[in-house]
Amino acid sequence: MKISVAPLMKQPYGVSETYDLGESPITPRSEHAALLEIGVRAVEGDALFTHTNPGILVQGTVRADVELECGRCLDRFIARVPARLEEQYYASIDVVSGAVLAEPPRDARVIGHDFLLDVTPLVREHVLLELPLKPLCRENCAGICPTCGVDQNERAHRHDEVEDERWSQLRTLLADFDKKK
Numbered sequence: 585m586k587i588s589v590a591p592l593m594k595q596p597y598g599v600s601e602t603y604d605l606g607e608s609p610i611t612p613r614s615e616h617a618a619l620l621e622i623g624v625r626a627v628e629g630d631a632l633f634t635h636t637n638p639g640i641l642v643q644g645t646v647r648a649d650v651e652l653e654c655g656r657c658l659d660r661f662i663a664r665v666p667a668r669l670e671e672q673y674y675a676s677i678d679v680v681s682g683a684v685l686a687e688p689p690r691d692a693r694v695i696g697h698d699f700l701l702d703v704t705p706l707v708r709e710h711v712l713l714e715l716p717l718k719p720l721c722r723e724n725c726a727g728i729c730p731t732c733g734v735d736q737n738e739r740a741h742r743h744d745e746v747e748d749e750r751w752s753q754l755r756t757l758l759a760d761f762d763k764k765k
C-alpha cells in the first residue's frame with residue numbers, strides 16, 4: 585500500500601496525518617498483496633505519519649487476520665494478530681527544491697523520487713514478528729491421535745494397549761449388527 589507523502593512533506597516539521605492501512609479481503613490484486621505470502625487475509629488499523637527532520641515517522645497499530653496451521657491438529661484457522669508499527673523513513677530528495685539530500689544511514693528506509701511510501705513491507709515485517717512459534721487453533725486443542733491419526737477434537741478416544749483402532753471399529757460394527765438382529 586503506497587501512500588503519497590509529498591503533500592505532508594511540504595508542511596512544517598511536526599505536522600502529522602492519519603492514514604487508514606486497512607484492506608479486507610486481501611487478494612492478489614490488493615495494495616497489500618505482498619502480505620498474502622505470509623498468510624494475511626485481511627488487515628485493519630491506521631498509522632500516524634509525522635513530517636520529521638529526516639523524512640516521515642510512521643507510528644501505528646494494525647490487526648491482521650492470518651491463516652495459520654495448528655501445530656497439533658494441522659487444521660487451518662484464522663488468528664487475529666496485533667502489531668505495532670514504528671519506523672522512521674528518510675527523504676532522499678527535497679520535496680520543494682528537488683535537491684538531493686544527505687545520504688541516509690545504512691539499512692534506513694528511504695522515500696524515493698516518487699514520494700510514495702510503501703507501508704506493506706513494514707506491516708509484513710511487524711506481523712511476522714508477532715506470529716506464534718507454535719500456532720494452536722484453540723488453547724486446549726487435543727490434536728491428532730498418534731496411534732490412528734484421528735482428530736481428537738472431533739472424536740475423543742483412547743487406545744487399549746492390546747486393541748488397535750481397527751478392532752474397536754469392527755466391534756462397533758458387530759454390536760450394531762447384533763442390535764439389528
Ligand SMILES: [Zn+2]
Pocket residue numbers: 654655656657658659720721722725726727
Ligand atoms: Zn488444533
Ligand SMILES: [Zn+2]
Pocket residue numbers: 729730731732733734741742743749
Ligand atoms: Zn486413535
